Amino acid sequence: MNETGACIVQRDLTVLLEKEHPGFETAREQLSHYAELVKSPAYYHTYRITPLTLWHAASCGFTADRVLEELTSMARYGLPSGAAEDIRRWIDRYGQFKLRPVPGEPEQLELEYNGAGEFGLLERVAAQLVLPAGTWNLTDERHLRLSASKRGYLKQELARLGYPVLDEAGYHRGRTLEFAFRQELPEGRPFRLRPYQQEAVSAFAGKADDGGSGVVVLPCGAGKTVVGLAAMEQFQCETLILTSNVTSVRQWISELTSKTTLPAEAIGEYSGEKKQVKPVTVSTYQILTHRTRKEEGFKHMSLFNERDWGLIIYDEVHLLPAPIFRATADIQATRRLGLTATLIREDGCERDVFSLIGPKRYDVPWRTLEESGFIAQVDCQEIRVSMPEPHLDRYVMAEGREKFRIAAENPYKNEIVRRLLDRHRGRQVLIIGQYLDQLQSIARDLQVPLITGSTPQAERGRLFQAFREGELPVLAVSKVANFAVDLPDASVAIQISGSFGSRQEEAQRLGRILRPKRDGGRAYFYTIVSENTREQEFALRRQLFLLEQGYEYAVQRESEGGEA
Incomplete structure (x- = not known):
């Protein structure tokens, strides 16, 4: 028993962490390695230890003795009877079954x-x-x-x-593709891997390059793409890269051409617009899973076998659709690298990522990279807004999803956004939302351009580029900007609505503003929710992953006509 401990460990392997305890930060950092945050009320954060969280910990070198030693040191009333045995059993199962080739x-x-x-x-x-x-x-x-x-x-x-x-069954090399990193970028800046990027590649490659499957977890803005390039450089083989959208495809191609000696003719785009299969091919999950009718097969899935790939990179691996899981099950002899900011999947298929892509090989707490200056410091604020009476009446009468949407589309949010834009005048601001009617309304009111799923790719590219160059200080975006959009100077994000309680989406949206700023300034993340509604309840769930990473949301209550 440790009467001053920060945690209470329960028999079902949930852990209650006292928020105001002086050991809170240390305990949170330790728990993040082998538990997941499931609730964060005012006084106690609730974590859950599961077989999968323990297997991921074991894959990163944690032993049962280390986990139990840390938990015991934090546990106010000691470990309940049977808890230590359960933890030891689940961790010890990692490695009991080994798969090997037959000579x-x-x-x-x-x-x-x-x-x-x-x-x-x-x-x-x-x-x-x-x-x-x-x-x-x-x-x-x-x-x-x-x-x-x-x-x-x-x-x-x-x-x-x-x-x-x-x-331990090994991997085939695939067709050789020789290239190197450039020492200097086209704009004249020197280029080298950051220490944590090199550590991530080493963890993935294993000893004597005998590794080759697993997931690297890094925040948005920390250079996950560069980790992918470094894995390619390590193994010197033809590579298939799968990512979330065409904008991301073109960002990967830009990174490949600017940071490596690969010639442009060795890099192909396989998308709805182009069907190039080259030694390095970059494609999207959408094109591989596209089919005209449900009863048809996925004709583009053959890309997995078009060349003798030695490495497949799954960017935003938490987004993998089911058909890609099935295809991946068939190609286990090919090295597989997953890149993501969070292993969370809202569909509960984290175990399939573990089985088919591989276990977590490397991660770094977001706050650690922030303290080192590799990602921007961020202030997070939740602004709770009242609703006008007619809107509130509709909310009270509605049910289910409609209730949430009415709260999300609260018209009082528009005025809060306007005030935040005034507060951050001169900064690059993203207004991010879920519902097109709401986004169109606010874009029209504020006279700012809007990017949605129906915006043509060429127009998206033009608007993103204008935003990067500072010609557009404010840009409204739908969920198309949740993933893999490189906007390095974006320093303010205003979230006006989201996908219910998606922790994954919250992390990705914060990631839009995490790149270090040229002026060394802070970033600001605002989420505007309707007070005392289902939206406020979902907001608490959305924030869980970021709270686990050490971020705190300051809460401000706001009535229409007040100051934000």
Whole structure:
């Protein structure tokens, strides 16, 4: 027992962290490695330790002894009976099952169980596998043979059953592609990897380059694209890069041409507009999963087999659609790098990312990079706004999603936005929202340009470029700007509505303003919500991931006609 500890650990492996405790910051940083934040009321933050959070911790080198030592030092009343045993069991399962090649039989793999004291476990687990008959067989109580083509599916199945697989079956090199980083960028600035970027690539590559699957977690603005380029440079092979939209495709191509010696003719864009398959090909998840009718196949999914790729990079890996998971299960012999700001998926498929792309290999707390000057310092503020009476009457009578939308489209928000623009005059400001009617209204009132999903790609590019160059100080954007849009001088984001309680979206939107500012100034993130409504409840959930990273939201209550 530690009567001064910051945490209360409960038997179901939830952890209550006292917000006003002097050890709060240290405890939060420690918990972030092996627990996830699920609630953040005024006095106690609630974390949850799960098998998946412990497996990710184990993949980054955490042992059960270390986790238990940290929890014990933080736990005010000690660890409940059975909690330590559960934590040790889940962490110890990481690495009990190893997948290895079979010498002389390239079409076969062997799963080995090397745990202690559970005789017959492999047989019991194998009896629950949902894999085609004839693709696997038990050879003894500790070994299972399977077809190499079922490598990904076996890993998915075992993770589902609670047994993560340590994949040591190796990777093929793919076709060689030699290139190097430039020492100097086109504008004359020297270029070199930041220390954490080099650490991330080393963690992914493993010892003697025997690694090759897993996820690197870094904040937006911290240079995840450069980590991808560095992985390509490390392995010197033809690479397929998948990302979230065409704007991101072109940003990757720009980074490749400006930072590496790859010639332009070696880099292809595979999108709705172009179908270039080159030694380095950059495509979108949307084009690969496009089909005219539901009963048709995904004709562009063949891109996975168009060349002898040695590496596939999944940008914004938390967005992977289900068909891409299925295709990835078939190509487990190809190295796979996932890049993301957060492993959170609102659909609950984090375990599939773990199984098929790989475990977390590297992450850095956002606040650590902020303190080092690699991302901007940010002030976060939630502004709670009353609703006009007619709007409030509609809200009271509505149900479900309609209730949320009425609150989100509160017309009093427009005046708050206007005041914030006055406050930050001279800065580059993004107004971000979910609902097109609302965005069109505010863009019209403020006479600012608007980018939505229906904006032609050429027009999007023109507006983004004008914003980057300072010609447009304010830009309104829909969710198309949530991901992979490089706007380095954006320093203020005003969020007027969002996708319900999406923690992922909140993190991505904050990421739009995280690049360090040329003047060294701070960034400002405002989220405007209707007070005492479903929108306010969802806002608390949206903020969870950022709270876990060390950000705090100052709350300001605002009535129409007051000062923001």
